[in-house]
Amino acid sequence: MxxxxxxxxxxxxxxxxxxxxxxxxxxxxxxxxxxxxxxQQIFTFTQEQVQAxxxxxxxxxxxxxxxxxxxxxxxxxKTPASNASISYLLDLLVQGRSDRTIxxxxxxxxxxxxxxxxxxxxxxxxxxxxxxxxxGNPDFTGNFLYxxxxxxxxxxGNVNLLLVSxxxxxxxxxxxxxxxxxNDTPSAxxxxxx
Numbered sequence: 001m002x003x004x005x006x007x008x009x010x011x012x013x014x015x016x017x018x019x020x021x022x023x024x025x026x027x028x029x030x031x032x033x034x035x036x037x038x039x040q041q042i043f044t045f046t047q048e049q050v051q052a053x054x055x056x057x058x059x060x061x062x063x064x065x066x067x068x069x070x071x072x073x074x075x076x077x078k079t080p081a082s083n084a085s086i087s088y089l090l091d092l093l094v095q096g097r098s099d100r101t102i103x104x105x106x107x108x109x110x111x112x113x114x115x116x117x118x119x120x121x122x123x124x125x126x127x128x129x130x131x132x133x134x135x136g137n138p139d140f141t142g143n144f145l146y147x148x149x150x151x152x153x154x155x156x157g158n159v160n161l162l163l164v165s166x167x168x169x170x171x172x173x174x175x176x177x178x179x180x181x182x183n184d185t186p187s188a189x190x191x192x193x194x
Contacts, residue, residue, distance in 0.1 A: 098162035113137030
């Protein structure tokens with residue numbers, strides 16, 4: 001009888017351990033990954049919620065508004081905007097992830113290029129809520145930029161900085177012509193003479 005009792009105890013232990021592994025490692029891992037992805041996401045809004053966009057760089061300030069589903073540049077010129085350029089930037093904002101978050105004292109923002117950011121993107125949603133992303137210097141690898149989301153200081157006097165993709169530089173540093181829709185009308189070509 002001792003052998004059967006020991007076997008039963010071992011069987012129960014194996015079932016308990018198997019249940020723990022299943023619920024903690026397999027089912028719990030998915031939930032932890034989803035929570036981690038939400039934590040690393042820069043913003044939680046969707047592209048459809050964005051009503052207006054403002055991009056400030058040392059060279060220029062651009063304002064865009066969505067009208068009837070189309071983007072319109074309102075300043076420095078009033079003209080239809082390039083949907084490709086706007087969509088690229090919005091995709092970075094909506095899908096963008098932070099590689100890491102660090103806390104630094106507010107008086108050290110200049111060390112990260114955020115005392116005078118290389119670019120500031122302000123997003124206004126259709127519910128009039130606004131979000132801001134300040135882009136600073138590249139990190140030492142050049143693969144990421146230091147960024148500050150919805151700037152503000154913690155009660156401790158520290159600020160949270162994110163490391164975001166350097167693709168944001170490509171998204172905001174464009175010539176004015178790249179933000180506008182180009183006129184695709186062909187020029188009149190001379191007709192051949194007989």
